[in-house]
Amino acid sequence: NAGVTQTPKFRILKIGQSMTLQCAQDMNHNYMYWYRQDPGMGLKLIYYSVGAGITDKGEVPNGYNVSRSTTEDFPLRLELAAPSQTSVYFCASSYPQGVGAGELFFGEGSRLTVL
């Protein structure tokens, strides 16, 4: 099984450009998440979804949008990229019971630089 697959792995954007980070999982997990990781800051939750058609904001949602049209896919959209969005982005998924019962499965990350 592929698990959680993120694309692209690396991307450089200019200020004001837009892009979509793709995330797909093949484990039939209902719960999916987007985190960003900045040096010395741990991971911060951007958005999460508990199932197709349902999304909600995390700690740091400003400047991002998500959609969840299928169980497998959870793309993250950056509109009008800013240098503050330079980060490593991780997508994750978990079993229907949520984190209390299961564990999060992470992709290998997407490193984004905004210049």
Add this chain to the structure above:
Amino acid sequence: AQSVTQLDSHVSVSEGTPVLLRCNYSSSYSPSLFWYVQHPNKGLQLLLKYTSAATLVKGINGFEAEFKKSETSFHLTKPSAHMSDAAEYFCVVSASAGNTGKLIFGQGTTLQVKP
């Protein structure tokens, strides 16, 4: 509000010596606690989790952690470090009661293992 504090940003040990990575938590309810490991340029992987069962939790690769409510601590230990243990380690607490799947990450501890 839930929070975790990792007391050391960097720990250095010699191969074959014990490992201790310290974590304190704050929670307004009985928490779920986790340790995740991140090897360079990789996603995060669950080491172990505590969900109100046994207070001494055993994880993968010989790691274990003890939940101490009186001290609000969840320190990670391993009797003998191996070179492959060199990585970033994150202490994590569930963000809310129930199965929302939201996590709060500590800032991380970098473990260096010297030959």
